[in-house]
Amino acid sequence: MNKIILIIAGMTLVTYIPRLLPFFIVSSSKLPRKVSRFLKLIPYTALGALIIPGAFTAIPQMPLAAILGVGFAFIYSWLKGGIIIPVFGSVAMVLLLLIVK
Amino acid sequence: MDNQSYKDSQFRNGITSGIPIMIGYLPIAMAFGMLAKTTGISMLQSFMFSACVYAGASQFMALNMIAVGAGPGEIILATLLVNFRHFLMSASLAARIKADIKKYVPFIAFGNTDEVFSIISLKSEEPTKEFMLALELMAYASWVGGTVLGYFVGELLPPVIGDSMPIALYAMFIAILTPEVKKSIKAAALVLLSGALNTFLGYMNALPSGWNMIVAILISSTIGVYMFRKEDEVDE
Numbered sequence: 001m002n003k004i005i006l007i008i009a010g011m012t013l014v015t016y017i018p019r020l021l022p023f024f025i026v027s028s029s030k031l032p033r034k035v036s037r038f039l040k041l042i043p044y045t046a047l048g049a050l051i052i053p054g055a056f057t058a059i060p061q062m063p064l065a066a067i068l069g070v071g072f073a074f075i076y077s078w079l080k081g082g083i084i085i086p087v088f089g090s091v092a093m094v095l096l097l098l099i100v101k
Numbered sequence: 102m103d104n105q106s107y108k109d110s111q112f113r114n115g116i117t118s119g120i121p122i123m124i125g126y127l128p129i130a131m132a133f134g135m136l137a138k139t140t141g142i143s144m145l146q147s148f149m150f151s152a153c154v155y156a157g158a159s160q161f162m163a164l165n166m167i168a169v170g171a172g173p174g175e176i177i178l179a180t181l182l183v184n185f186r187h188f189l190m191s192a193s194l195a196a197r198i199k200a201d202i203k204k205y206v207p208f209i210a211f212g213n214t215d216e217v218f219s220i221i222s223l224k225s226e227e228p229t230k231e232f233m234l235a236l237e238l239m240a241y242a243s244w245v246g247g248t249v250l251g252y253f254v255g256e257l258l259p260p261v262i263g264d265s266m267p268i269a270l271y272a273m274f275i276a277i278l279t280p281e282v283k284k285s286i287k288a289a290a291l292v293l294l295s296g297a298l299n300t301f302l303g304y305m306n307a308l309p310s311g312w313n314m315i316v317a318i319l320i321s322s323t324i325g326v327y328m329f330r331k332e333d334e335v336d337e
Contacts, residue, residue: 004146005172007163010177012153015184022192023203031196034326041325042193042278043222044288045295046186047278048305049254049321050215051295055271055301056242059264066268075280083121090272091124097276 051088112229118232119239122216126157126240128266130247133160137248140164150246154240155211159183162310167304173251183311188233190317197222202230205332212237216270219277252302288331295321 026039051070059066070092077086115240130151137147142164150160159180168174191213209230217240221228261337282289295317 004167005149007167007173007176008146008149008153009174009202011150011156011159011163011180014181015154015156015159015187016190016211018181018185019213020207022188023206023210024190026195027200031173033226037326037329038322039193039196041291042189043219044278044281044291045318045321045325046190046193046215046314047219047223047274047290049299050219051271051274051278052293053269053300057274058267058271060168061264065265066174066271068247068320069268070271070275072113072277073275077276078283081120081276081280083273083276084124086276087124087269087272090268091265094268095103095261097259098265 059094059098062098062101065094067101068097069094105138108229111229111314115232115237116239117236118220119236120222121276122220122236122240123243124217125266125273126243127250128263128269129221129249130158130244131251131258132263132266133157133164134248134253134276135159136164138252138255140168142167144249147252148245149247151245155181155244156180156184157244158216173252178309182309185313186318187195187218187309188211188223189315190215193222194218197314198228198233204228205234209233209237214240216240219274223281248337287325291321291325294324321333 055067055070057063059069072093073086073090076089076099077083119163132146133151138144142150150163152164154160162179162183164174166179190303191210194209194213202209203227212233217233217237220236224232278292282292298317299313302308302316308316
């Protein structure tokens with residue numbers, strides 16, 4: 001078998017199985033309270049680990065641009081909410097900073 | 102609202118919520134397609150990477166490892182380590198969905214990326230299958246479509262565009278999270294704790310790639326369970 005196809009097949013399995021398996025283990029009814037609270041906190045802690053420190057090193061050519069970009073996203077969404085404008089705004093800001101650099 | 106129009110509105114809602122993911126995925130997927138081409142991967146195989154594996158960071162890592170001559174076993178093991186965080190995210194999502202949508206679980210689970218999970222799980226109302234599947238379809242279509250597009254036209258784009266795009270998904274994560282941390286100082290504390298642990302573990306550089314994040318999530322969520330009394334659940 002072609003090496004690349006083997007890699008793709010293996011990667012597909014080891015990615016899909018961890019995504020699928022919990023749906024057969026965890027069911028929303030009759031979870032112990034502590035487990036249920038633990039699972040409810042995962043969105044916050046996962047986002048914390050996804051954002052920090054990655055967001056600050058996202059633009060290796062110009063770390064300041066990354067800081068200003070995510071700073072804009074944070075301040076705008078704090079004041080006005082929404083997702084599209086923070087996303088476009090931070091991309092535009094980083095793009096501009098990289099162009100004028 | 103009758104049942105069918107409720108379903109339609111949930112579906113439309115999922116499409117709309119998918120737009121920021123699309124903005125974030127498209128350029129990154131294009132970069133993947135472009136890089137796959139320069140690594141010597143065929144068009145069909147590049148498509149299969151995105152359509153079957155469907156996991157951004159590990160796809161880039163695989164290209165890197167293929168380029169330096171790593172074997173399939175090494176690449177697959179590294180992928181398992183990097184993508185195992187989704188086990189935690191699927192467990193969290195599984196606790197929120199109703200039993201009657203179980204037959205859609207194979208699709209919902211397949212599409213449960215970091216970005217999809219973030220949007221679904223910080224949505225205040227209970228996620229319906231229409232919402233989740235529409236959201237996942239948007240994300241999947243832009244990832245797979247972007248890969249093919251990047252394979253063919255990627256080199257036509259000025260590099261500065263690709264260089265600035267990595268900020269898009271971080272901006273999206275922040276925009277999803279900000280209203281939550283604004284509501285709850287405890288949510289903010291947990292986010293910072295998890296981020297600090299992840300940073301510290303990255304600095305220590307002792308764990309395999311991908312596990313800093315998993316350990317940070319496990320420790321900070323456990324601390325959260327014991328730190329918060331039942332009357333101040335962060336999700337209420």
